[in-house]
Amino acid sequence: MADITADPGAEQDGLTPVKPIESELLVVTGMSGAGRSTASDALEDHGWYVVENLPPQMLGTLAELVSHAPGSIPRLAVVVDVRSKGLFTDIRTALGALSASGVKYRVLFLDANDGVLVRRFEQGRRPHPLQGGGRILDGIAAEREILGELRDSADLVLDTSDLNVHGLATAVTELFSESGPIALRLNVMSFGFKYGLPVDANYVADVRFIPNPHWVPQLRPHTGLDKDVSDFVLGAEGVGNFVDRYVMALEPVLDGYRRENKHYATIAVGCTGGKHRSVAVAMELSKKLAQYPRVTVTTTHRDLGRE
Known part of the structure; x- marks a missing residue:
């Protein structure tokens, strides 16, 4: 959004110029039941x-009002969802108009898998806003079709399938606390292919080419967090070369994300069960990626403990 600078005459009078105040606009959207209310509460807390x-048509008007007085509302979050019905289909036009007028914004898209969304609606005993006389799954399918393009172009996609309200609030806090998001935040996630691909992964590395510690009796009970397993995995032929080259391949990606003002990305590392190989490689990738300037890395293990 617009920068409001100090009076240019202030420096001439010997006063220290006031640092320009840059207001932020965040558009929060996503699937019904994915946690928009929890996210908005966490944003308010910060x-x-x-x-x-x-209504999407009012995005431009609201952004213009805030840009003229960024000191009063420096950080604005706008929640848009399918309760707007037909109005929601105009959001792409509204966002395009914001870009054309020079307003800087980001889009946070909250998602979850269908099974989790169904369970949340059933627990809340409320119908999906688009299901009409059909099933909850019918409403979810209709919403995914409406939101597909917006999800693909979002700056941040946050999968809340495995998060409770506290976990989601923590994730939002890490991304949008008072200090603001850092230049680039990476989440390196290990997972098991047999449990499905992470829906929010930007890049996926398949490490099933590495010998499986599962077939080594003394290693089977342990995980990739244990030194013996980690040494076995990382010491296998070609693994060190793979990790180094994968990090090098990501270098232009990280630079591009910074240029495009993308602040968050998930790099998923998968093996069969998400217990040994993917965990060890994810930890090693995290260690190397954390050495890059203006990058903060977190490591999560989605399926560790499921076996």
Whole structure:
């Protein structure tokens, strides 16, 4: 959004110029039941001014008002969802208009797998806003079709399938706390292919080419977090070369993300069960990626403990 600078005459009068105030606009959207309310509450807790269920056509007007007085509302989050019905289909046009007018914004898209969404609606005993006379799954399918393009172009996609309200609040806090998001935050996630691909992965590395510690009796009970397993995995032929080359291949990606103002990405590392190989390689990747400037790395193990 617009920068409001100090009076140019202030420096001439011997006063220290006031640092320009840059206001932020975050558009929060995503699947119904994926946690928009929890996310908006967490944003409010960290100083964001949150406007919920805003018709997309009003995005430009609201952004213009805030840009003229960024000191009063420096951080604005706008929650847009399918309760806007037909109005929601205009969000792409509204976002395009924001870009054309020079307003900087980011889109946070909250998602979850269908099974989790169904369970959440059933627990809340509320119908999906688009299911009509059909099933909850019918409403979810209709919503995915409407939101598909927006999800693909979002700056941040946060999968809440494995998060409770506290976990989601923590994730939002890490991304949008008072200090603001860092230049680039990477989440290196290990997972098991037999449990499905992570829906929020930007890149997926398949490490099933590595000999499996599962077939070594003394290693089978342990995980990739244990030194014996880690040494076995990382010491296998070609693994060190793979990790080094994978990190090198990501270098232009990280630079591109910075240029495109993308602040968050997930790199998923998968093996069969998500217990040994993917965990050890994810830890090693995290260690090497954390050495890059202006990058913060977190490591998560989605399926560790499921076996």
